[in-house]
Amino acid sequence: MTASSDTMPAARRGEAALLTRVSMAHLVSHFHIMTLPALIPLLPAYLGVGFVEVGVALAVFNIVSLLVQTPIGFLVDRLGPRRLLVAALVLGGLSFLSVAATGSYPLLLVAMAAAGLANGVYHPADYALLSAGIDGERMGRAFSVHTFAGFLGTAIAPAVLLGIAAVSHVAAAFAASGLIGLAVAALLLTGRSMQPAPARPAPAKAGDRAGGGTGLFTPAVLSLTALFVLLNLSMGGVQNFSVAAFVAGYGLELALANTALTAFLFASALGVLAGGTLADRTSRHGQLAAIAFLATAALVALVALVRMPPVLLVAVMGLAGFLAGVITPSRDMMVRAAAPPGAEGRVFGIVSTGFNVGGVAGPLLYAGLLDHGYPQAVFATAVVFMLLTVALAWIQERGGWPAGR
Incomplete structure (x- = not known):
């Protein structure tokens, strides 16, 4: 009894240190994802190119992430998530520092x-570390804190980077984005708290040996990959195009449109924390995700169909964001359940390619709706993808597909 009571606090402290460092890396990953989009209004003058060229640079980022995500998941399980996570932070940091140093468009593409490539590391490495190092009873809350940190990185990046550019220069904003990556990489190199306990993973089954692909492309994993595609297509439409749709189709001023989106984003981050607690209190993660996202779809449909007073619009967008955030820890728990023991990196790498597929296809679809004069269809289309997500989550819950654990 004494030994148990003495070791438990140390184990919990180790879990907290691991979660803190992994969450900081996740914040950096989202900060880096938002660096170019946040600075888009200033980049044509800085680089001497048009907006189309900037869009090409964004496409390069997403296409490379799409191509490398799954193979990196295999490398994470073979080489270890900690060293690859540090390498990703360093590579991402140096990438943005190089843009700051040169201001060259060809170098921007490189x-x-x-x-x-660095972005392809974060999800497989982060989830492999958390799955191996956090007790299962607290896994939902751990996933929620990790996701909250990523949402926070997305939310603060525009204000931080545009603020730095306003008081200094665009190059200084790129440099700041690069330096934050190097700083967190240095933090991850300190101490041993990033190393999960070796005894935690369950024994691997035959055919599930590290480095192998046998047993990974199950119906459950493929279904979850499709779920990630649909989530990106629906949420990406709201996050990236709602402001333009509000201004063009609803006659809102830019400041009010941005306020509505800000309410959605920050409420999503809070919803993630609430969702983590709920995920630890149920095993029906698909059902929880389906119910929360169905309510989200109803609210976004209301935005598409009804002209609301500004205060009500902001409130509805905030509530929709909160409910959308609630599903995220349950989504991650579904992926973990589908992963064979010791193969978390590979499975999260596979399913995370869905985000990149949505990241390539979604902007083309929603931008086309705006270009052809259908701004309200942005929200209607997002609702369609939300309903498809609900159906797939429910099938995942009720279908009884074999899981890895």
């Missing part, structure tokens, strides 16, 4: 390819 830098975004390198940043896309």
Whole structure:
């Protein structure tokens, strides 16, 4: 009894240190994802190119991430998540520092390819570390804190980077983005708290040996990959195009449109924390995700169909964001359940390619709706993808597909 009571606090402290460092890396990953989009209004003058060229740079980032995500998941399980996570932070940091140093468009394309390679590491490495190092009873809350940190990085990046550019220069904003990556990489190199306990993973089954692909492309894993595609297509439409749709189709001023989106984003981050607690209190993660996202779809449909007073619009967008955030820890728990023991990196690498597929296809679809004069269809289309997500989550819950654990 004494030994148990003495070791438990140390184990919990180790889990907290691991979660803190992994979450900081996740914040940096989202900060890096938002660096180019946040600075888009200033980049044509800085680089001497048009907006189309900037869009090409963003496409390069997403395409590289799409191509490398699954193979990096295999490398994470073979080489270890900690060293690859540190390498990703260093590579991403140096990528943005190089843009700051030169201001060259050709180098920007190279830098975004390198940043896309780094981006392919975060999800497999982060989830492998958390799955191996956090007790299962607290896994939902751990996933929620990790995701909250990423949402926070997305939310603060525009204000931080545009603020630095306003008081200094665009190059200084790129440099700041690079330095934050190097700083967190240095933090991850200190201490041993990033190393999960070796005894925690369950014994691997035959065919599930590290480095092998046998047993990974199950119906459950493929379904979850499709789920990630649909999530990106629906949420990406709201996050990236709602402001333009509000201004063009609803006659809102830019400041009010941005306020509505800000309410959505920050409420999403809070919803993630609430969702982590709920995820630890149920084993029906697909059902929880389906119910929360169905309510999200109803609220976004209301935005598409009804002209609301500004205060009500902001409130509805905030509530929709909160409910959308609630599903995220349950989504991650579904992926963990589908992963064979010791193969978390590979499985999270596979399913995370869905985000990149959505990241390439979604902007083309929503931008086309705006270009053809259908701004309200942005929200209607997002609702369609939300309903498809609900159906797939429910099938995942009720289908009884074999899971890895």
